[in-house]
Amino acid sequence: MVRFISQRELRNQNAKVMDAVAGGETFIVTRNGEPVAEIRPIQPVRKTFIRSQDLSRNAGMGVRTDPEEFRRDLDNAVDQSL
Incomplete structure (x- = not known):
């Protein structure tokens, strides 16, 4: 499931967001309501x-x-x- 969070929320809740990402969640970070970044777990290669x-x-x-x-x-x- 993808969650949208603001840049401010990412800054203020950094540790919680990173814990959620480590648990498999994906986040779209917005600035002024516009998506600017995606934070997701790294896929094993x-x-x-x-x-x-x-x-x-x-x-x-x-x-x-x-x-x-x-x-x-x-x-x-x-x-x-072919």
């Missing part, structure tokens, strides 16, 4: 790099992929007509 120790550990897990099933999954997920 996927790691760009994998540590070599993690890669080695995962590679040794013995996960096997069936190439035909993998190809079928790709064909179903991606338009192959």
